[in-house]
Amino acid sequence: MPRNRQIWLVSRPQGEANVDNFRLVESETPPLAEGQVLVRHHYLSLDPYMRGRMNEGKSYAEPQPLNQVMIGGTVGQVVESRHPRYVPGDWVVGMGGWQEYSVVDGNAAGLLRKVDVSRIPPSHYLGAVGMPGVTAWYGLVKIIEPRAGQTITVSAAAGAVGSAVGVLAKQRGCRVVGIAGGPDKCAYVRDELGFDDCIDYRQYPDLRALASALKAACPNGIDGHFENVGGTVLDAVMLRANAFSRVALCGMIAGYDGQPLPMLNPALILISRMRIEGFIVSEHMEVWPQALAELSELVGSGRFRPRETVAHGIESAPEAFLGLLKGRNFGKQLVKLVD
Ligand SMILES: NC(=O)c1ccc[n+]([C@@H]2O[C@H](COP(=O)([O-])OP(=O)(O)OC[C@H]3O[C@@H](n4cnc5c(N)ncnc54)[C@H](OP(=O)(O)O)[C@@H]3O)[C@@H](O)[C@H]2O)c1
Structure with missing residues (x-):
């Protein structure tokens, strides 16, 4: 199994978030159990909501736990599968977090969604078509x-x-x-x-x-x-x-x-x-199919050309995230994890 590099949240911000709130951690990827899928993330999505998750206290979602991989949307490819619905090479969107690989339970509802990258580049599934x-x-x-x-x-x-x-x-x-x-x-x-x-x-x-x-x-x-x-x-x-x-x-x-x-x-x-x-x-999952259908059509037909700002390598995620919070991004902020 490949070695994995992850970004953990290790402390909560006092005022402005900073790079010391995060740590790069290397770990082994555990072998797959029955029903699990190994996904190699090609892109990590950075989103403003993550700033709220870094805090403790009342919000609409639970805080990100300390000393664990930061939460985040990812798009990537299945590299190994012990689940009949997924084969190596499948492109999937999930919540893999700030890391290069994730092991996902293929049976859990809503954790992985297969996507078609023939008309729409994979990264757009984290932005305009996501x-x-x-x-x-x-x-x-x-x-x-x-x-x-x-x-x-x-x-x-x-x-x-x-x-x-x-x-x-x-x-x-x-x-x-x-x-x-x-x-x-x-x-x-x-x-x-x-x-x-x-x-x-x-x-x-x-x-x-x-x-x-x-x-x-x-x-x-x-x-x-x-x-x-x-x-x-x-x-x-x-x-x-x-x-x-x-x-x-x-x-x-x-x-x-x-x-x-x-x-x-x-x-x-x-x-x-x-x-x-x-x-x-x-909280409005009922509209996702209709919304994604319209957005896919707009992006797939070229009538909507979303712009992206791309940082490279998992180690660049904290700086890129802090930049997003300061408006340094231009369009969807991503981290590219596979060259
Ligand atoms: N309610 C929901 O379910 C939900 C879901 C997704 C996103 N959101 C919210 O939607 C908003 C946009 O998210 P996004 O992912 O599309 O991010 P984004 O717009 O791609 O990036 C954030 C942008 O906010 C702008 N901005 C304006 N004033 C700012 C300030 N004082 N400090 C920092 N940035 C400032 C910056 O653009 P300028 O340079 O133009 O100022 C910056 O590029 C965020 O508020 C996010 O929390 C909500």
Whole structure:
């Protein structure tokens, strides 16, 4: 059996997460028992939710235990199988964690999903045609419920979730305005993803300036907003939100290191009769097949070309993850484990 390299969480962050919270550990891979499958991970997904798992305390999910492999989505190939449904060479998506190999119980429901890599590159099953894509689909379709002609805004628009929100909203005939950090991300959002406009929030450091930029980009107001960041961005959107607008509260990454994110004017929820709804994509497994079918078609046909930032080698995972939390990624953040 191959030697395995893993990244463990060894301490909990006090404020900002840092590389010392993680440790690289080498271990033997145990021999397979009946029903088990050995998967070699080609890509590891890095996602903002992992920052929440590093903390102890109340959340929607259990904290990541210390001195164990960090949780994470993976796509890879079966290299050895003692399960009749899997043969070496099969491409599978799972939650293999921050490590090069995993031994998986092939009988456990939902742990492994075979994927077809003939039309869609394997890495996209961790992004646009995976959890982030379904997240975009759920928040947009089930919470925002967009109609043709309406104006939809989305923050972290160049990211894994945000890019899919915009593409899906354009499919539905909406005017789509992204909010992203920096001219390169905004150019990608407009020119490659096909959003109608994109606001570089770094050019508008205060609420008034950002709200004015939104007013210019959304002359008919905002009917639906997909929130990934929180703070000033949400405050500015609320100032421009139309009556009966909907906000899908997907993430608040600006506060993941413990920064408080007060809402400046909650009375606007009442004044505009807004609906603001938080959601966790893993609690809506019923929509995954429908969402993945639409996303596969968009990516497979080339109408949606998701962007990726790829770090190399398992040892690069902690730095790449910390970079994601600071917005250094451009599109889906991955770690490539096989060259
Ligand atoms: N509710 C759910 O079930 C669910 C599922 C998946 C993801 N999410 C959430 O969806 C959001 C997007 O996730 P993703 O995987 O697509 O990540 P991502 O957007 O690819 O990466 C995160 C991006 O957040 C942006 N950002 C804005 N303000 C930031 C700040 N103050 N600090 C750090 N980054 C900031 C950065 O882009 P800019 O440079 O453009 O600012 C950064 O690139 C996250 O909030 C995540 O927690 C929720």
